[in-house]
Amino acid sequence: MALNPLDLRQVSVFQHATDNDLKLIVQRGVERSIEEDEFFFFQGDPATYLYVLLSGRAKLLQINSTGQQVNLRTISEWQMFGALGAVREDATYPASAQALEPSTALAIKSEHLHELMQTRPYLSFGLMKLMTGYIQEMQERYRELATEKVERRIARTLLRLTAQMGVKAPDGSIELTFTRQDLAEMSGTTLFTASRVLSEWEKRGLIESGRERVVIRKPHGLVQVAEESGE
Amino acid sequence: MALNPLDLRQVSVFQHATDNDLKLIVQRGVERSIEEDEFFFFQGDPATYLYVLLSGRAKLLQINSTGQQVNLRTISEWQMFGALGAVREDATYPASAQALEPSTALAIKSEHLHELMQTRPYLSFGLMKLMTGYIQEMQERYRELATEKVERRIARTLLRLTAQMGVKAPDGSIELTFTRQDLAEMSGTTLFTASRVLSEWEKRGLIESGRERVVIRKPHGLVQVAEESGE
DNA sequence: CGAACAATTGATCCTCATCAAACCTTGTGG
DNA sequence: CCACAAGGTTTGATGAGGATCAATTGTTCG
Numbered sequence: 001m002a003l004n005p006l007d008l009r010q011v012s013v014f015q016h017a018t019d020n021d022l023k024l025i026v027q028r029g030v031e032r033s034i035e036e037d038e039f040f041f042f043q044g045d046p047a048t049y050l051y052v053l054l055s056g057r058a059k060l061l062q063i064n065s066t067g068q069q070v071n072l073r074t075i076s077e078w079q080m081f082g083a084l085g086a087v088r089e090d091a092t093y094p095a096s097a098q099a100l101e102p103s104t105a106l107a108i109k110s111e112h113l114h115e116l117m118q119t120r121p122y123l124s125f126g127l128m129k130l131m132t133g134y135i136q137e138m139q140e141r142y143r144e145l146a147t148e149k150v151e152r153r154i155a156r157t158l159l160r161l162t163a164q165m166g167v168k169a170p171d172g173s174i175e176l177t178f179t180r181q182d183l184a185e186m187s188g189t190t191l192f193t194a195s196r197v198l199s200e201w202e203k204r205g206l207i208e209s210g211r212e213r214v215v216i217r218k219p220h221g222l223v224q225v226a227e228e229s230g231e
Numbered sequence: 232m233a234l235n236p237l238d239l240r241q242v243s244v245f246q247h248a249t250d251n252d253l254k255l256i257v258q259r260g261v262e263r264s265i266e267e268d269e270f271f272f273f274q275g276d277p278a279t280y281l282y283v284l285l286s287g288r289a290k291l292l293q294i295n296s297t298g299q300q301v302n303l304r305t306i307s308e309w310q311m312f313g314a315l316g317a318v319r320e321d322a323t324y325p326a327s328a329q330a331l332e333p334s335t336a337l338a339i340k341s342e343h344l345h346e347l348m349q350t351r352p353y354l355s356f357g358l359m360k361l362m363t364g365y366i367q368e369m370q371e372r373y374r375e376l377a378t379e380k381v382e383r384r385i386a387r388t389l390l391r392l393t394a395q396m397g398v399k400a401p402d403g404s405i406e407l408t409f410t411r412q413d414l415a416e417m418s419g420t421t422l423f424t425a426s427r428v429l430s431e432w433e434k435r436g437l438i439e440s441g442r443e444r445v446v447i448r449k450p451h452g453l454v455q456v457a458e459e460s461g462e
Numbered sequence: 463c464g465a466a467c468a469a470t471t472g473a474t475c476c477t478c479a480t481c482a483a484a485c486c487t488t489g490t491g492g
Numbered sequence: 493c494c495a496c497a498a499g500g501t502t503t504g505a506t507g508a509g510g511a512t513c514a515a516t517t518g519t520t521c522g
Contacts, residue, residue: 062370065458068378072370084366087359094367117355121348124355128318131362135315136325138369139293139303145376146419147299150478180501188377190479195502211487211500227296381510411469421511426469442468442519 003031003054003106010078011052013126021120028112033104040082040097040105047085047093049107053077056103057165060095061185071185072138074100074178076165083127086110100178145188154197155226157187162216173208174216183214201225234262234285234337241309242283244357252351259343264335271313271328271336278316278324280338284308287334288396291326292416302416303369305331305409307396314358317341331409376419385428386457388418393447404439405447414445432456 005022008014014022031054034040040051043062053075060073060081072095075081085093091110117123137160144153158176167175178186184194198214201207206222208215216222236253239245245253262285265271271282274293284306291304291312303326306312316324322341348354368391375384389407398406409417415425429445432438437453439446447453 062374064374064378066378070374070377072373084363087356087363088367089360094363094370118352121350121352121355124348124352124359125318128355128359128362129320131359131366132315132318132325135362135365135369136319138366138373139325142303142369142373142376142419143293143295143301145373146301147295147297179499188373191501192480192503193478195500196478199502209501410467422469423471423512424510427471427510430470440469 007078008052008106011080013080013083013123013130015126016122017120021116024116025108025112026106029106029108031104032107033102034099036099036101038099040099041093043093043096045093047082047088047091047110050080050082050086050110050113051097051105051107052080054104054106057100058097058103058105059100059182060097062095069185070188071182073134074161074164074186080130083113083130086113087127100182141188150187150189150193151197152226152228153187153189154183154194155222157183158214158216158222159219159226161186162219172219174219176214176216177212178214179212238309239283239337242311244311244314244354244361246357247353248351252347255347256339256343257337260337260339262335263338264333265330267330267332269330271330272324274324274327276324278313278319278322278341281311281313281317281341281344282328282336282338283311285335285337288331289328289334289336290331290413291328293326300416301419302413304365305392305395305417311361314344314361317344318358372419381418381420381424382428383457383459384418384420385414385425386453388414389445389447389453390450390457392417393450403450405450407445407447408443409445410443 003026005026006019008022008025009017014025017025032040032051040058041047041049055077058075058081059071060075062070062072064070073081075097081097082093085091088094113123117127144156148156161176161178162174165176169175180191180194180198183198184191187194198207198209201222202209204221206216206218206225208217234257236257237250239253239256240248245256248256263271263282271289272278272280286308289306289312290302291306293301293303295301304312306328312328313324316322319325344354348358375387392407392409393405396407400406411422411425411429414429415422418425429438429440432453433440435452437447437449437456439448
């Protein structure tokens with residue numbers, strides 16, 4: 001199935017691109033499809049490409065020397081990823097990108113984008129806006145991790161996910177898809193603790209939980225947990 | 232004391248600027264001096280200026296709703312700060328900047344930089360490089376906080392500070408200046424724990440500690456603590 | 463010298479990680 | 493269509509790592 005260049009306008013960085021620029025990008029890009037659990041790229045690889053997710057879902061993660069994972073971000077359709085590597089001094093990816101479902105992405109040569117940016121300020125501004133967003137989110141999450149209790153962190157993670165990719169049902173409840181393990185990695189805790197917290201919330205009627213699935217019944221209740229002063 | 236425009240070339244973002252650009256920036260900029268513990272700007276303020284620290288030392292910090300602080304970064308001479316606000320959608324500062332000593336900074340109107348960036352790709356690239364650096368550091372610190380024990384985190388914090396602003400003595404030891412409280416906030420712990428860890432290290436001869444001061448006697452020993460597998 | 467502030471140290475308690483075991487859910491192959 | 497395997501989830505028991513609180517001891521500076 002051919003990609004319509006104009007669809008790329010949904011990518012925030014390309015929001016103000018000319019039709020011609022979009023065509024150029026698609027022409028020189030390559031579509032790449034991978035299976036669930038496979039990787040688009042690994043932490044440390046030379047960042048020759050940056051990607052735009054066309055279908056599926058993926059996550060950005062870091063692994064430390066002892067093999068523990070940390071989820072930095074989930075990526076949904078029309079989001080750009082792997083762009084940081086393109087700008088870095090050593091031009092390597094600072095994290096790995098793994099597909100959560102069978103996924104397809106448009107791969108764009110980093111140098112190509114580099115070239116375009118020389119003459120198109122809107123691209124640079126778009127990228128910078130994206131980056132400031134990342135920075136802000138990371139700062140926020142860092143602060144949370146440093147100063148807040150697990151329950152609140154998990155609540156916030158759910159709310160963030162809701163904003164990023166939640167599917168709203170007509171009755172106002174929101175369904176999210178991920179394993180307890182993923183949730184734990186996104187919140188900086190273990191799957192056991194995550195499970196316990198969710199169980200507790202289910203008892204209180206805030207959510208409904210199933211295998212690889214959480215339905216948020218009372219978003220407002222979660223907000224309360226997230227905001228409530230520690231006491 | 233007048234600022235020589237060419238000195239601005241020490242600022243990484245301005246590395247490749249033309250002499251004329253530098254002159255322009257200095258001309259339209261304003262020097263601002265503040266006392267110890269005062270603020271250049273507060274989290275949430277409209278980001279009308281960005282700064283280059285000319286003398287002194289400052290820190291970037293975030294405060295959560297319960298008043299707990301988290302140190303994001305220390306700023307030393309010729310480093311740019313407050314630039315993120317300039318690019319953000321809502322154009323507010325995502326963190327506060329407080330002077331650790333009497334400090335002077337060059338204040339540059341955000342819109343002014345914006346204007347320059349329209350026609351000078353080197354500026355955008357410089358800023359992006361700066362941002363990727365931040366992102367990487369925050370990701371790293373986030374991972375540390377999520378997966379590593381206090382002792383290692385403190386060791387890493389010291390090593391980071393060493394790289395950023397340590398003054399090396401002829402005998403290879405390195406002196407750093409900060410309170411236990413600051414160190415704790417930078418490492419995501421409490422001043423008590425930080426104090427204990429430092430005491431322990433002092434016993435082992437790795438460091439020498441005093442009021443608002445730590446001398447690293449055996450940098451290699453710290454590296455070992457930081458790298459050593461948990462067990 | 464004394465006040466203010468930084469650091470240390472001890473005692474205690476609580477949150478959460480860890481480990482183990484059992485229980486669900488889903489998909490597959492006989 | 494059932495049985496079984498594989499992987500996700502729950503729950504309990506336990507303990508360690510740090511946070512917290514309180515009291516004391518430096519250190520600096522007016």
